[in-house]
Amino acid sequence: MLHSKTRWHSPAADPIAVEELARSLSISPLLSSLLVTRGLGTAADALQFMDGGAEDRHDPFLLKGMAEAVPRIKKALQEEEHILVYGDYDADGVSSTALMIYLLRYLGASFDIYIPHRSNEGYGLHNHALDWAVQQGVSLVITVDTGISAYHQIAYATELGIDVIVTDHHEPPELLPEAFALINPKLPDCPYPFKGLAGVGVAYKLAEAMLGDEVPEEWSEIAAIGTVADLMPLLGENRSLVRRGLSSMRHSPFPGIRALLDVSAVTMSTVSAVNIAFGMAPRINASGRLDHAGRAVALLTTTNSGEAEQLAGELDLLNKERQLVVERIVMEATAKFEQQTAEGTLPDIIVLADQGWNVGVVGIVASKLLDRYYRPVIILDVHPETGMCKGSARSIPGLDIYAALSSCAGLMDHFGGHPAAAGMSLHRDKLEDFAAALNEFAASVLQPEHFMPVTAADGETAISDLTLQAALDLDRLAPFGMANPLPKFIVRGAAVKETRKMGQDGKHLKLVLQQGKHTIEAVAFGKGALAQLLPGGTMVDVLAELSVNEWNGSRKPQLMLQDLAVPNAQLLDLRGTADAVKQAATLKELLLQYSSGTSFSAAAVFHNSRMTPLNQLKGMSLWVYDENAGISVLNQGQAETGEGKVSLLCLLDMPDTPEQLDAVLAAFPQAENIALLHSIRDGRDRLQIPTRDHFKSLYKLLASIAAVATPEHEVLLRLSRQSSLSVRMLGKMLEVFEELEFIKRSNGTITFVTQPAAKSLTASRHFVRLGETAEMEQYFMESSLSELQEWMLSRRLGAS
Template identity: 40%
Template sequence: MNYKWNYQPPTQEEREAAKALAKEIGISPVLCRLLLERGITSAAEAKRFFRPQLNELHDPFLMKDMSRAVERLNKAMGRKERIMVYGDYDVDGTTAVALVYKFLQQFYSNIDYYIPDRYNEGYGVSKKGVDYAYETGVKLVIVLDCGIKAVEEIAYAKEKGIDFIICDHHVPDEVLPPAVAILNPKRHDASYPYSHLSGCGVGFKFMQAFALNNGIEFQQLTPLLDLVAVSIASDIVPVMGENRVLAYHGLKQLNTNPSIGLKAIIDVCGLSDRELTMSDIIFKIGPRINASGRIQNGKEAVDLLIEKDFPLALQKARQINQYNETRKDLDKNMTEEANKIVDQLANLSQRRSIVIYNEAWHKGVIGIVASRLTEIYYRPAVVLTRTNELATGSARSVSGFDVYKAIEYCRDLLENFGGHTYAAGLSMKVENVPEFARRFEEYVTRHILPEQTSATIDIDAQLDFRDITSKFFFDLKKFNPFGPENPKPVFCTMNVFDYGTSKVVGRDQEHIKLELVDNKSNNVMNGIAFGQSSQARFIKTKQSFNICYTIEENTHKRGDVQLQIEDIKPSRQA
């Protein structure tokens, strides 16, 4: 991959500000510059950033309709009404359902949960789900991570005497559903101080408010924070503000005392003997939870997440792991087919977006294929398949481009749509696909920036190897958990050399294990360059080269630092 390195050296003013903060808090000026970029300008703010406290969470009653939601839930419990917890089939939805169900079940037994079937019902609140609620005597539905656009379905439920409390975080339309309460920090009339909660995060705030109202200690909520951390990482929401507090303490819970269901997944992933990070959730834990809804039914993920018996949980986790293996095969085959279609698109080099349709594709994997296409071609991508009479699909975006707005621009062609800046779902009549592709391309061409359509690595700072001390690494680790708005810092070092011991490794000899030196110190730095074995020949020529990398802990030698090399360029190219 021919990456463009994007590095802006600090101005004199920025250097001075970083030096002043470094003097105040006793960490490297390089790291202080990263704090300043995140809006952290004082020792007190740095302390809050490095050690977020649960008492910094916002009052849940600041969220519009929260009092109404708690009042309706209390009334349902007082009247012994049947309650159903309903959620989306992805990680955010299933963790949200598990969280609310687990918490309420401690105080109330007349409660059920429901996850719609991706293939028979599709996304969100379905009439089939409402009918099931009616047939089983449900009077109150708490819907999580969906529902904000279910105007018809919730009106239908109301006719049947069923009330809804919506806990969602997707962008609402002008017309809101006729629910008893709508908890959504993205409401146009919202006054809540933080708008980027995950769906599970909104569910947590509802339970926090319920606990406050009923005199339940906050400590009874903390065991559920592992589920919130899994949702934050998997749903790619910002990891700053209130989400940082939730993710920080959720990761702590995941590492010290995870719930039985998550412990089983951790075991199946082979992650039991190490400290888990947001990356482990994104690449290992989240995809397994998601695989349940993609291949079978998301309800199985909730069954696992609420399981209290470890041997049973392990059995369920192994089944879900099997779904993930099936998902990987489908994903690989569909991505290959998708690449062939993209290669045949007219004027591909001039196009700013990709829209492809294949009615034979597996609906559960199209979101992953859309993600793969954005990674390969650096363009927003929409991948569609046929479900009943409609073309349904998923959209994914490139850094900094709002794909939700691009889809909204085509809304008159759509039956349904919803989502965020970087990911969205949509459906339309099959005959509308060509016009949608044309209109989507028109919007993207007008609004995307040239730098958003090329392979770029943003570099935070230039280091010499002598800067990478154990204290520097210790302080860098305090920036965890990483995610949007707090990305893992990428560093570069210029004019490095092979120490003479670097070698190609991996089953297919595709990686390089590096031992490097620079000319500023005697430090020998260990590094790993995944998938970059094509560079090995140049490295062995003894010529100098430049590297950009993240700094990781060596999983084989605890406490040792290892550079994870993102890209290598000969010094003369720079």
């Protein structure tokens, strides 16, 4: 049994509405169902969403502040003022800066750019940068993707004689800066109808206000990158902007974008929003995380192909380095957190800080810890000399992290962000109070259900509905991203037909799933370890995205697995594994990832004679086979089995007798997974199911070998030479003869009884026991998994 990592939730679409929409638009029921469940149940709404139109684009002068900003910029152009574009170091900030560069180049302006260094300076507008701007002769600053919280810094700029136009999209604070113009759709009194613009989206609207219909179409490529990278909702105007950007990107005139697509291994002709999110954006962000974002700006604005290829290669290497840095910090942060909570409960909000945690990647680390613990997470880097902490937060849907930070604003020097993500700085002396205040706020907001991760699906469907045409139809809903995710489908009761690992070191998993006559391939990246848990015939439920797999000119539908579950108890066939203890520990860690927040327990049963060190089985209850009691506990302190309900039961060794097996099954009647890890006994040493012919032949041999008292070892040696049976089998048969008084044992010798009383073999307890033990051994050593599973089920029913 495998529990899904998250709880799957899918809305039930009104079948009448689905049928009506499918009929009126001549679309498939699957596509119609998706549109209905996403609130697009009318033909007009559905067509508007799928095909777009002018209604998605709004007049830029509806943005408050735009009417003041445009004349001020035109005045600067006329009077040849020197302008400073002040940006940010993430992909949205880089894109916004690049877009303003293209605009000011187009307008023939005199300008400079300034992006703060993430580690050395941190987020936002800085006074020392304004001092530098004065020295450069700047009289107008245009901020992009930043500035809405810079009250004091903009006041300082005013003192210096610099006008500031703020273009931003972050949540505005209560105290707004007194800038020349504030352009932010989230301002309380801004009438702009679409509030979800990215920073680069606001910059694009400024370009529209300056140029009208003359905005070059290719600039939408820059806007698309920042919008997708900053996880803005791909609805309304964003959807239109990203769609246009992707269309232009497929034949992009920008050397930097072409080079970035190339190092990201993205095919230009099929570039999608998903490619931006997982290919281009991480490389752009790597520049600001580990170096300076100016390198990424240079890439997006260069006109030289050679320079573009060099810069794209540098960003690719930085991204690889970033991945290694993240991996190290995740390990350190996880160890630190588990040490802190070893004896206690998990806090509502996890706050971790340490030196040497690169401030450029702490947001990624926070995301990874959130995935592991499903709690809001704040990770901070501590400066060793000043004690200042800079960090990033990532939150779960139940908690607005910006609101949480606002509740303890007095403890921080600076903070800003969104409900799902934020950044902050504070002194380490305030860390304890900071964590306490955040958890106090969280305790008043979060309920137990908020800590149960839920994945929204778009419906339950059958494999027969997941056709190539259905996969192609889904493209009409693209681009996919925030607020318009790739459709996810639940398929229940599919049989695993084939299982194999793929990729380097077998890191990835490929399955063929079957329902009736219909099959489909399914790929799960990073889940190769699950192959051993999913043999052919396993019934699974899967949560997956539908895609098109193109290979050698052929196209077919393919599922990209996001999560899976095995709803029934499993018998895991790992017989003959080289290191049973190591394999048991590996299985425990693997299944723990699929415990879905439920209590997880594991047990191992083995022979008392096992010499292998057991330290890898830490946290498991340990049991040994017992000749009298069947099994007995080895580590009494860890013997709690929850009335036999264990997530994993590992049989490191095969039981010696059916009674021992029955004792195991009786002790763990609700085991979700039983792993067979025993070695395979050499065929020459196995028992055979006894027959009358076996005993008839042995009787004749004994008559000649043991007519007089003969040492037992000599009898066994001579019998083994004259018989095809193993010494172990012969020893068991001698026990039967002794019980029936056909032989006598005395002082290590055996004597054949010449005229024994007539007795039936079936009257011997040892004969019956030998038959049952041989049958058990045959199942454990030779039978198929399905045969063994059926036989053990019959034993389990008998044991219960």
